[in-house]
Amino acid sequence: MTDKTKRGQLSAQTRTIAAQTSASGSRPPSPDRRRFLTGTAAAGAAGLLGSGGALAGNPDNLPPNVPDWSRYLGVGVDANPYGMPVEFESHVVRRNVEWLTATTESSVNFTPIHEMDGFVTPNGLCFERHHGGMAVIAPEDYRLMINGLVDRPLIFTYQDLLRFPPESRFHFLECAANSGMEWRGAQLNGVQYTHGMIHCVYYTGVPLKTLLNEAGIKTSGKWILAEGADSSGMSRSIPLEKALDDCLVAYSQNGERLRAEQGYPVRLVVPGWEGNMWVKWLRRIEVGDKAWYHREETSKYTDLLPDGTARKFTWAMDAKSVITSPSPEKPVLGEGPQVIKGLAWSGHGKIKRVDVSTDGGINWQTAKLHAPVLSKSLTYFTLPWSWNGEEVLLQSRAIDETGYVQPEMAALQEARGVNSIYHNNSVQTWLVNANGAVDNVRLG
Amino acid sequence: MTDKTKRGQLSAQTRTIAAQTSASGSRPPSPDRRRFLTGTAAAGAAGLLGSGGALAGNPDNLPPNVPDWSRYLGVGVDANPYGMPVEFESHVVRRNVEWLTATTESSVNFTPIHEMDGFVTPNGLCFERHHGGMAVIAPEDYRLMINGLVDRPLIFTYQDLLRFPPESRFHFLECAANSGMEWRGAQLNGVQYTHGMIHCVYYTGVPLKTLLNEAGIKTSGKWILAEGADSSGMSRSIPLEKALDDCLVAYSQNGERLRAEQGYPVRLVVPGWEGNMWVKWLRRIEVGDKAWYHREETSKYTDLLPDGTARKFTWAMDAKSVITSPSPEKPVLGEGPQVIKGLAWSGHGKIKRVDVSTDGGINWQTAKLHAPVLSKSLTYFTLPWSWNGEEVLLQSRAIDETGYVQPEMAALQEARGVNSIYHNNSVQTWLVNANGAVDNVRLG
Incomplete structure (x- = not known):
């Protein structure tokens, strides 16, 4: 990626964070961590339902505010013989x-x-x-x-x-x-x-x-x-x-x-x-x-x-995993409870366990593997997590049913040198910055 | 469906059969049922690879005939950020x-x-x-x-x-x-x-x-x-x-x-x-x-x-199945070995067994259930079958893990009369005609 592209991506992240903040409207992030989510609010207050354009015609901002999609007939069924994603997901592309x-x-x-x-x-x-x-x-x-x-x-x-x-x-x-x-x-x-x-x-x-x-x-x-x-x-x-x-x-x-x-x-x-x-x-x-x-x-x-x-005939893909959120494209949107999400896989069978570290590999927690856990298939994992607003180094490592443990890059390089571009299944590290932005970093 | 629509559909089936016949080119269906497939042919004869337009420039019709898609660069990767089905599958729509x-x-x-x-x-x-x-x-x-x-x-x-x-x-x-x-x-x-x-x-x-x-x-x-x-x-x-x-x-x-x-x-x-x-x-x-x-x-x-x-609060969907091929849209394309394919499901848990009949419910065979067999999910079933060219009545019936057996329509109507349009989970019958076309029929 060129520096220009990289900069463009980081500024896009910043925009995402800004958009999220404004989407919450007049409700500031709650400092009260006893509540599970900072974004929840007691009903009965202002700004309850459909706080977007639908509120424009409702200056008192009180329920029941009825947004346009509840007032007018929507699109009929014959418009899309082969359906496509909604316009709001147009950023989800190869x-x-x-x-x-x-x-x-x-x-x-x-x-x-x-x-x-x-x-x-x-x-x-x-x-x-x-x-x-x-x-x-x-x-x-x-x-x-x-x-x-x-x-x-x-x-x-x-x-x-x-x-x-x-x-x-x-x-x-x-x-x-x-x-x-x-x-x-x-x-x-x-x-x-x-x-x-x-x-x-x-x-x-x-x-x-x-x-x-x-x-x-x-x-x-x-x-x-x-x-x-x-x-x-x-x-x-x-x-x-x-x-x-x-x-x-x-x-x-x-x-x-x-x-x-x-x-x-x-x-x-x-x-x-x-x-x-x-x-x-x-x-x-x-x-x-x-x-x-x-x-x-x-x-x-x-x-x-x-x-x-x-090394010839390097057929099988060894066990590997990566955290997909948070990640450079999925910055942390606020402090408090949230979920670390990722994917793990092995060319040798089923994934047996995925460990997640939030301190750059010093301590590890076991993630939840979501069913179905199938042989030579992706496996989805999650780990509930609460962010305190400080810099964090996120890692995941996969263990497959043969007992193989996803390696650090140092171990791979010691065995294979630095010329290879194939079969890098090493542990990936993400740096969560204090502003929530996430960067790809190399430890050690 | 109006009669007009229905006729249109049947003639479309006929076209499908004709197209299939011509796709086999000059090789007539083999009467030899010891060979697994009528469409296979020994290599070394004429018309081996890419028998379509690619043969036009090769009047001798001998290998190696190299079709255009092997001779010229294809479409690059950035053309479809969100991919769509290929043009040849444009009939697969809602x-x-x-x-x-x-x-x-x-x-x-x-x-x-x-x-x-x-x-x-x-x-x-x-x-x-x-x-x-x-x-x-x-x-x-x-x-x-x-x-x-x-x-x-x-x-x-x-x-x-x-x-x-x-x-x-x-x-x-x-x-x-x-x-x-x-x-x-x-x-x-x-x-x-x-x-x-x-x-x-x-x-x-x-x-x-x-x-x-x-x-x-x-x-x-x-x-x-x-x-x-x-x-x-x-x-x-x-x-x-x-x-x-x-x-x-x-x-x-x-x-x-x-x-x-x-x-x-x-x-x-x-x-x-x-x-x-x-x-x-x-x-x-x-x-x-x-x-x-x-x-x-x-x-x-x-x-x-x-x-x-x-009958109110008829929430759960009882066990049901249907043969999807052959079906009115999937006529039988020739005699000999092929596969009956279908789907089964139950709102009460997993599918335990699917039976298939080729004689209108007199005799039944057990179909193969394809993994994964999941609770309250579709289950794919298949049964290898050989068609002898005669009229056949195809049926399937699902049994779920509670032991419930998908009923005949007569049993449903005896319990509920004829007014209902909801919760018809009865056994479906397809008539395979001698020309391979398939019709929706009601027995009894």
Whole structure:
């Protein structure tokens, strides 16, 4: 993010705080902390209901003041055959970072995870990452070929795939480069940018195992190649064991057919593993006896170590978490009781526990995990909290069912050096300033 | 639906079948049922990949034919800050029935449940039912009052509500009149219209119990009134026991803030109970010592019995299910293996079992229930099936965890007569014709 962009964002935060203050109208923040919320007020006083424009015609400011939306018929039902968010939520959108990539066709935009309530990502907000732009493929033109070390090479139409027994599961998809810019310090002042290359939706499709069994895998088959139909020909090698375990040839997300930018009509779902392996616009599955060492698993998506060698085939996404509110985009709006909210996930199974610190990692409290806690899915966590108006360092750390604990950056760097931009799953720190604004900071 | 509309729909089905046939190109349906799918073909023959327009420049029709979407850069990532479905899915929309109500402000549109893969409804497809049109309320103008038999009458702003510990759950919302037109026979030839006044999303909000406890309920308090801020002043009485059990004051659906047509910024969630009680644009909660007998629980939303009395306070939605594919909108596209798909739900808890019959209720098979099977939520079921090209009568029946079995219409009518339009949870029958078209029929 450029300094200019960063400044713009911080001033936007200030505006948010100012707007909130004025939204409370003539009621000043109560200093009485025995009351649960500073914003509540006893009924019977002035300014009770609909204190906005509706009060203009009610100079006495006494109930019952009847706002316009209670007085006049609203919009009828046939206006929106496919509904969209209300105008007041127009700030909840995916965003990109212009300087990050050379062209928009090989770029990324980010999920506004600070706006998500819970573990499901709405389809319209799932981040995009393309290597050659978004392919647009009519379902009647779609074909999926299975070839290589199989008894019966096959080609499936889209309608063929719909005739197989389906399977549906919630899974997170995280880009290997999520939080990558943070490897060498606090670079981006917004959780949408530091952690927003992730989404979690309900995928429906045919188990890849079903289709491979239709083709019949020869005993020499040990790997598959998944190949995309987009202009980048995105291709990845996947061990046969994983292909036969929990992979889906998916045609649906959150109950409706895939969005074009998520690979319509068909993408691969590779639960828990890095996002570029979830090949979109899936065109071909080849069965082979060894890995292909394609471009996207050699020059890209490997981690350069200090000794000049590379960590290769870094498939699984290790346990990770982040506080989404407060965050740079969600400043603290006032002292007193409120809730710390965040997301945790692991490519190795379920999240077992999330700890939250408000003093930069010295003391930790256990957060509440919200049901459903599912394997290789986002998990929503919350922790009630009361802010005293002083500077605070917020952190979260995830522990998954294997016992793995989300590491500090120092531990990651000691093992991998400072060259990598992939697989940064370290603990994130937010500084809550005395004015409520929140900044991305690096400790130690 | 008028005859004209109905004819239009049937001819649309025919077109769908024709389109599917031509999409398979020169490959005729295989009569060989040992092969799992009639549409698969051995690779190596002509017409393998991208058989659409991409073949135009490849007269030899041999691989590798490289379609345009593999040859040219696609659309970049910044084009859609809030994503929409791809053009090929433009038929997947909510639909209304013009003659059903006098005006669109007091009307309904229907969820295309035949297009849903799984139990989650995308936000853009959740049916709408308004009594005075859709209110549009800016969050800074929103207030929620709690008054009546409480120790401390309170008013909450929107930001106040966001500071309470949230709770999130999947729940179905079904209109009491869903399937109501079918009470006296098979009226509407489409599952979107017969069963589409339902949706199931992940609601997030504050437990109503939390807010009532903030206000402090006097011992004389036994009921609450939930009042909407829309022009109809939608109001319902709810027993305090339910209010303190599982109701949510919700501000979010499927991870993003409520859609305007679902009550933005705040609606009541009353799990398992009829949809009109889930008051949208929630303005006020009053605690009282008896029910209010408001308009919407006396002249409406009661069932007129043959003896002239009314079934009142018919809150819970009994167990119900429907096959969504095949259905009038999802004709059978060919003989051989395929999957029967459907949805089941109960306002009394979890679905325990779904039975499916292909012979009009003589024999039954147990369908697969897809995880997650949640309380007061939709449950997706499937059953692999092979069609032999003959006429078939398809039915499903749900059994919930209380042991309740979804009834036949005859049993409902014997108990309640023929005047009612509410709470029709009877078994639905689809006739699969020899040409694959599907019709809504009534047995017996």
